[in-house]
Amino acid sequence: MLRIQEKILLYRARKGDQSAFARLCDYYREKIYQYVYFRIPDQEKTEDLLSEIFTKVLDYLIKGNEIKNFRAFLYQTARNIIVDFYREKNKHEISLDEISELEIKEEKDPAKEFDLKLDLVKIEKALRRIPDRYREVIVLRYINELPFKEIAKITGENPTSLRQLVHRGLKLVKKYLQTDVTK
Amino acid sequence: MKQEKEIINGLKRLAKTVRPDQKWVEKNQAYLLAYFKENFPYQKGNFIFYLKPALVSLFIISLLSIGSFTVLAETKKSLPGSPLYSLKRAYEKIILKLVPQEEKPLMRTEIVGKRLEEVKVLAQNVEFKDSEVPFPVKKATEELKKEIISLKKEIAIKKGEKISDDLADLPIRDNRKIVEVIVQEDLEKLLAETKEKIKEKNFIAALEKINEVEKILTETEEEEVLPLQELEEKNQELEEKEKEAPPLPVVQPSLKTDSNLEKENNFKIDLIKE
Numbered sequence: 460m461l462r463i464q465e466k467i468l469l470y471r472a473r474k475g476d477q478s479a480f481a482r483l484c485d486y487y488r489e490k491i492y493q494y495v496y497f498r499i500p501d502q503e504k505t506e507d508l509l510s511e512i513f514t515k516v517l518d519y520l521i522k523g524n525e526i527k528n529f530r531a532f533l534y535q536t537a538r539n540i541i542v543d544f545y546r547e548k549n550k551h552e553i554s555l556d557e558i559s560e561l562e563i564k565e566e567k568d569p570a571k572e573f574d575l576k577l578d579l580v581k582i583e584k585a586l587r588r589i590p591d592r593y594r595e596v597i598v599l600r601y602i603n604e605l606p607f608k609e610i611a612k613i614t615g616e617n618p619t620s621l622r623q624l625v626h627r628g629l630k631l632v633k634k635y636l637q638t639d640v641t642k
Numbered sequence: 643m644k645q646e647k648e649i650i651n652g653l654k655r656l657a658k659t660v661r662p663d664q665k666w667v668e669k670n671q672a673y674l675l676a677y678f679k680e681n682f683p684y685q686k687g688n689f690i691f692y693l694k695p696a697l698v699s700l701f702i703i704s705l706l707s708i709g710s711f712t713v714l715a716e717t718k719k720s721l722p723g724s725p726l727y728s729l730k731r732a733y734e735k736i737i738l739k740l741v742p743q744e745e746k747p748l749m750r751t752e753i754v755g756k757r758l759e760e761v762k763v764l765a766q767n768v769e770f771k772d773s774e775v776p777f778p779v780k781k782a783t784e785e786l787k788k789e790i791i792s793l794k795k796e797i798a799i800k801k802g803e804k805i806s807d808d809l810a811d812l813p814i815r816d817n818r819k820i821v822e823v824i825v826q827e828d829l830e831k832l833l834a835e836t837k838e839k840i841k842e843k844n845f846i847a848a849l850e851k852i853n854e855v856e857k858i859l860t861e862t863e864e865e866e867v868l869p870l871q872e873l874e875e876k877n878q879e880l881e882e883k884e885k886e887a888p889p890l891p892v893v894q895p896s897l898k899t900d901s902n903l904e905k906e907n908n909f910k911i912d913l914i915k916e
């Protein structure tokens with residue numbers, strides 16, 4: 460969807476055009492679903508959280524507030540709801556400092572090279588094992604296919620840090636995939 | 643690095659498999675629309691809301707149209723030397739090309755009328771210095787002559803005649819006189835009559851009228867018009883020459899006999915010799 464199209468739909472939604480709002484929701488629904496799905500451990504909760512996200516956005520519009528970048532606003536709302544979810548569930552996250560202490564030993568033996576083209580389930584498992592901070596950026600970059608500039612607006616991080624997070628996250632995914640294979 | 647690429651490809655393929663359930667999507671959509679309607683009533687019958695973009699576009703189009711009409715109006719009034727004048731001439735050329743062959747003489751007559759009008763306005767407004775014709779007036783006069791030739795050709799074609807460019811350059815001795823001649827009301831009247839004849843498809847009469855126009859314009863060619871001072875000087879020179887030259891002998895008429903005839907012939911020869 461072009462930015463101008465989005466702006467027109469937003470304008471119409473603010474003026475009370477429900478079909479315009481419906482169109483915006485349809486366009487972003489799948490992407491936001493994927494974002495929430497990979498970020499929370501409880502997959503059943505994804506649909507509930509998604510409803511909550513869109514309702515919150517709608518409330519914001521009903522109050523007459525202006526949204527300049529609908530996509531960024533939608534993701535930021537999703538982030539906040541996920542944080543609230545974690546706070547409620549009191550989930551434990553591994554901090555970045557803890558990660559740096561882990562020894563990520565790369566497999567040097569060519570004989571033990573594994574074929575990553577197989578199991579998408581294994582990739583998903585490995586993705587869910589890495590810390591949320593890395594996972595979030597990897598999901599936004601490779602699953603939602605957003606540019607680093609856009610991710611920076613959503614997360615508040617600068618593009619250089621984001622690239623580092625992606626690189627570290629992918630290293631961990633690779634490590635977990637390798638340990639999975641060797642089991 | 644290669645393995646990282648494979649992981650990335652794996653993630654992209656994974657994305658395609660993760661989608662919300664279609665039934666849930668429909669349910670969610672209905673819920674959101676109901677919520678919207680409840681809290682944000684739909685403005686029914688407010689067709690102006692939808693007309694707004696159309697109204698804005700219409701407004702812009704009308705502004706552009708008014709702008710172009712203004713420019714067109716100014717172009718029609720423009721005179722030689724104005725930046726819009728070339729646009730005016732180009733417009734006339736285009737119209738001439740688009741007009742059917744039958745109506746071309748009439749169109750040309752109108753163009754001649756316009757050229758005449760331009761000369762008239764310029765002659766009235768431009769300042770004459772030392773009896774010299776200002777360049778814009780000169781140029782306008784040239785253009786008028788060209789248009790008259792074109793018109794004559796056009797009418798002649800209708801009559802089935804061939805016309806050469808015989809409207810020669812007028813001798814520019816006393817430029818003021820030429821300008822006065824061109825601005826004459828007679829010329830305007832003749833042009834109007836030419837137009838009438840063309841409308842009636844009486845091309846013979848139209849050609850005659852144009853010939854009269856040509857005559858008016860070429861009148862000054864026949865008379866050698868000099869400024870007064872020069873005339874006086876020339877007269878003086880002629881008088882002096884006459885004084886110096888001996889008078890011609892007076893020849894008495896005689897009966898024409900053979901001998902007389904011979905003498906006459908000899909006399910003529912003598913005269914020639916002298």
